[in-house]
Amino acid sequence: xxxxxxxxxxxxxxxxxxxxxxxxxxxxxxxxxxxxxxxxxxxxxxxxxxxxxxxxxxxxxxxxxxxxxxxxxxxxxxxxxxxxxxxxxxxxxxxxxxxxxxxxxxxxxxxxxxxxxxxxxxxxxxxxxxxxxxxxxxxxxxxxxxxxxxxxxxxxxxxxxxxxxxxx
Amino acid sequence: xxxxxxxxxxxxxxxxxxxxxxxxxxxxxxxxxxxxxxxxxxxxxxxxxxxxxxxxxxxxxxxxxxxxxxxxxxxxxxxxxxxxxxxxxxxxxxxxxxxxxxxxxxxxxxxxxxxxxxxxxxxxxxxxxxxxxxxxxxxxxxxxxxxxxxxxxxxxxxxxxxxxxxxxxxxxxxxxxxxxxxxxxxxxxxxxxxxxxxxxxxxxxxxxxxxxxxxxxxxxxxxxxxxxxxxxxxxxxxxxxxxxxxxxxxxxxxxxxxxxxxxxxxxxxxxxxxxxxxxxxxxxxxxxxxxxxxxxxxxxxxxx
Numbered sequence: 001x002x003x004x005x006x007x008x009x010x011x012x013x014x015x016x017x018x019x020x021x022x023x024x025x026x027x028x029x030x031x032x033x034x035x036x037x038x039x040x041x042x043x044x045x046x047x048x049x050x051x052x053x054x055x056x057x058x059x060x061x062x063x064x065x066x067x068x069x070x071x072x073x074x075x076x077x078x079x080x081x082x083x084x085x086x087x088x089x090x091x092x093x094x095x096x097x098x099x100x101x102x103x104x105x106x107x108x109x110x111x112x113x114x115x116x117x118x119x120x121x122x123x124x125x126x127x128x129x130x131x132x133x134x135x136x137x138x139x140x141x142x143x144x145x146x147x148x149x150x151x152x153x154x155x156x157x158x159x160x161x162x163x164x165x166x167x168x
Numbered sequence: 169x170x171x172x173x174x175x176x177x178x179x180x181x182x183x184x185x186x187x188x189x190x191x192x193x194x195x196x197x198x199x200x201x202x203x204x205x206x207x208x209x210x211x212x213x214x215x216x217x218x219x220x221x222x223x224x225x226x227x228x229x230x231x232x233x234x235x236x237x238x239x240x241x242x243x244x245x246x247x248x249x250x251x252x253x254x255x256x257x258x259x260x261x262x263x264x265x266x267x268x269x270x271x272x273x274x275x276x277x278x279x280x281x282x283x284x285x286x287x288x289x290x291x292x293x294x295x296x297x298x299x300x301x302x303x304x305x306x307x308x309x310x311x312x313x314x315x316x317x318x319x320x321x322x323x324x325x326x327x328x329x330x331x332x333x334x335x336x337x338x339x340x341x342x343x344x345x346x347x348x349x350x351x352x353x354x355x356x357x358x359x360x361x362x363x364x365x366x367x368x369x370x371x372x373x374x375x376x377x378x379x380x381x382x383x384x385x386x387x388x389x390x391x392x393x394x395x396x397x398x399x400x401x402x403x404x405x406x407x408x409x410x411x412x413x414x415x416x417x418x419x420x421x422x423x424x425x426x427x428x429x430x431x432x433x434x435x436x437x438x439x440x441x442x443x444x445x446x447x448x449x450x451x452x453x454x455x456x457x458x459x460x461x462x463x464x465x466x467x468x469x470x471x472x
Contacts (some may be wrong), residue, residue, distance in 0.1 A: 004196070008192055008196070011190055011195060012190050013192035013194055015187065015189075016187040019185065019187045020182040020187065021182075023182070023319050024178060024181065024182060029185060029186075032185075033187075033191075037191055037194065037195060037198075040190075040195045040199075041198045041199050041331075042203065042331065044195060044196065044198075044199030044200075044202075044203075045199055045202050045203060045331055045384065046384045047417065048384065049384055050179050051414075052333075053414070066333075066357070066358070072328075097258055100180060100181045100184045101181065102183040103177045103178065104181055107181075118174065119178070120176070121171075121174075121176045122171065122174040122177075122178045123175075123178040123179065123182055125175075131335055136313065139422065150169050150170075150171075150174060153169050153174065153177075154169040159169075159177070
């Protein structure tokens with residue numbers, strides 16, 4: 001393929017960020033690696049287009065988010081509801097509250113559209129315009145989702161614990 | 169919480185994730201395999217077209233002409249992919265479908281097909297009562313950014329076409345007054361392309377939808393109607409350039425069309441081209457003289 005070295009270099013550089021972004025979106029690590037791999041295969045297939053994209057990372061994150069949504073949709077079909085709660089003892093929650101766990105729980109409580117916007121803005125560092133393109137939504141919608149997501153995170157109890165009990 | 173705090177928190181969580189090395193070999197192997205599938209399709213198509221040209225002197229049709237079964241190529245013959253024998257490609261984005269050569273384009277009345285036809289970029293449909301003639305097949309191409317609202321999509325099956333995720337509805341047949349019609353639809357999310365085939369013959373529906381291909385090497389001339397059902401040249405130019413096509417504009421008296429409206433697009437909407445190819449757009453200057461004979465040859469024929 002034309003530009004294969006170019007692609008390989010890009011893939012190697014972006015791999016950790018893609019996997020970590022998928023984790024932040026809500027995947028387990030193994031699933032996140034599968035998702036990042038699928039994303040890179042699709043980038044390879046459309047590399048001439050990706051290479052010409054106005055903002056390459058925005059284009060690639062769009063693929064990642066689409067793959068993530070597809071995987072959630074498939075998982076939703078595969079999951080069966082149950083009225084039996086697994087009998088699993090809960091450990092001492094206060095012992096688990098370190099920064100990362102608190103952030104993970106707070107992110108998990110955000111709805112998918114808010115979480116996608118937060119991850120693309122504050123981890124992938126895309127601009128609001130680029131997020132709008134990646135998620136196929138209006139820039140104003142990005143702005144309002146980010147604003148509401150930050151408000152939810154600010155009032156999140158786990159994150160408040162990190163700040164000594166007072167929401168930031 | 170402000171932007172910096174949010175960035176800091178997410179990076180602290182992300183840094184805790186241990187990531188293995190990039191599986192570059194697997195990625196490249198899977199990517200090459202997917203690409204070779206595309207290439208095999210293209211090579212077979214070229215071979216078939218060459219054989220046809222040698223045997224019967226039949227060229228590959230590259231432009232749509234409303235109501236006419238064949239048209240001379242209006243772009244260099246290397247621009248468009250070769251279609252399977254006896255068919256021509258019509259598409260949306262990078263998705264293309266092989267349509268029988270004998271089919272017209274927008275052969276409809278009040279939105280109902282009057283002969284075997286492709287329906288694309290049709291524009292406003294006048295309201296009137298028309299009975300669909302029996303034994304007529306049609307293929308509708310529409311841009312659909314979201315899952316189509318067609319109820320059949322509630323039972324659609326997720327599939328992949330050339331690696332792209334797609335949804336295909338079950339094939340359903342109904343008896344409407346004197347005619348028996350079967351319908352099936354296919355939506356390719358990434359290309360926002362919706363193909364709906366309807367025919368009295370189950371085999372025709374299956375054949376049409378099984379011919380769909382997605383290939384980044386080619387792109388369809390986009391539709392001319394904007395969301396407000398106006399045929400503005402500016403919106404069309406943006407859409408075509410976003411797909412990697414070049415646009416050449418010519419301004420002429422529009423025969424009553426407002427200034428900036430499209431009189432004609434050549435090659436026609438849906439024609440598959442290579443990125444970088446030029447689409448010629450004739451635009452009205454708002455003056456009243458007729459737009460001239462022949463200008464409608466490659467523009468979609470209005471319904472009605």
